[in-house]
Amino acid sequence: MLATRDVNGAVDYLKKRTLASLRGDIARLVYVAGTRDYNSGVYYHDGVASCFTQAIANRALAQCHEESFRSIVEAPIETLVDKLEEYIRANCSESLLSTWLDIEPYRVLAPLACDPLSTKLFCSNFKIALSILASRAKNRRRD
Amino acid sequence: MTQILFSLTIGCLLLALVLFWFWQGSASHKLNVSEARNALTVLQIRLLPINLMDRVLDYNDFLFVQKQRAPHVLELLETERKTIVLYWLSHTRQQVKLLMSFHIKSARYIAKLAPAQEFKLALNYLTFLLACDVLQGLIWILGPFRVSKVARYTVFVAARFCAASEQILMITKDPHTEMQQVPRNA
Numbered sequence A: 001m002l003a004t005r006d007v008n009g010a011v012d013y014l015k016k017r018t019l020a021s022l023r024g025d026i027a028r029l030v031y032v033a034g035t036r037d038y039n040s041g042v043y044y045h046d047g048v049a050s051c052f053t054q055a056i057a058n059r060a061l062a063q064c065h066e067e068s069f070r071s072i073v074e075a076p077i078e079t080l081v082d083k084l085e086e087y088i089r090a091n092c093s094e095s096l097l098s099t100w101l102d103i104e105p106y107r108v109l110a111p112l113a114c115d116p117l118s119t120k121l122f123c124s125n126f127k128i129a130l131s132i133l134a135s136r137a138k139n140r141r142r143d
Numbered sequence B: 001m002t003q004i005l006f007s008l009t010i011g012c013l014l015l016a017l018v019l020f021w022f023w024q025g026s027a028s029h030k031l032n033v034s035e036a037r038n039a040l041t042v043l044q045i046r047l048l049p050i051n052l053m054d055r056v057l058d059y060n061d062f063l064f065v066q067k068q069r070a071p072h073v074l075e076l077l078e079t080e081r082k083t084i085v086l087y088w089l090s091h092t093r094q095q096v097k098l099l100m101s102f103h104i105k106s107a108r109y110i111a112k113l114a115p116a117q118e119f120k121l122a123l124n125y126l127t128f129l130l131a132c133d134v135l136q137g138l139i140w141i142l143g144p145f146r147v148s149k150v151a152r153y154t155v156f157v158a159a160r161f162c163a164a165s166e167q168i169l170m171i172t173k174d175p176h177t178e179m180q181q182v183p184r185n186a
Helices: A004-017 A025-034 A046-051 A054-073 A077-091 A096-103 A116-142 B002-028 B033-047 B050-056 B059-067 B071-109 B115-142 B148-171
Strands: none
Touching: A004 A046, A004 A054, A025 A054, A025 A077, A046 A054, A054 A116, A077 A096, A077 A116, A077 B059, A096 A116, A116 B050, A116 B071, B033 B071, B033 B148, B050 B071, B050 B148, B059 B071, B071 B115, B071 B148, B115 B148
């Protein structure tokens, strides 16, 4: 049984040392979701695991993932559009918008234990927010 | 001759209907107390959080997308929201039906069950089914963003049904000991 105090300590460590340097909620969500093994669903982070244990690192990353996911799924579409714009600007990638619209990588950003209704809402909001940004980009090109 | 054929057809149809009901009844018979408790937990934790439904049907999202002057995105928003609400309706209704089928099957084995509790459960169940049908119809007619009050009411009725079901499940013991008891009306 893992001590809650240790997990909270690992969460603080992660937030201060790693997640604080990332710009925006989407960048943090993409980062945390990326630490999860697609086959086993277990999260890995060498830094946290060396300070605590692999089991604690797994729990801490899962908790951070859930928090990041909730902050996005509970946000209005307007806020999500702003967050996505910030993420695109930070990545300086012109093809990001079309890539995200085509291959829908946001589908793998939901936590494993998440309820299906939240996952559906999350994917739906991303699809709409990306379509809004694509429509704005199209209008800018036309002007 | 025509009258006999007509009577036979009606008879066959009635027989098919009775067999269908019997088949449905035996399919739902498999649910036990722990599965019923699971169905209740799924309903209470995963399907009934009112804030999530409010988020899905938030009118501010509609207003924001409308301001973008992109008709295809507005259409996409309405389609997506409609799909989500219909998905929620179908899953919630399925879980509530599962619970109700369990209560129907187990009612005669629970000696402590008061008629008032049974009536409350049945009334909430019927109100929920009615609210579901009304909500489904209104979504098709008005779209998802004008039905938030009915959606909230449907969640409220489902929660009331869950509360009534929870009270009954608390006095329902382990299926193996419970089902072996003498039926209440025997």
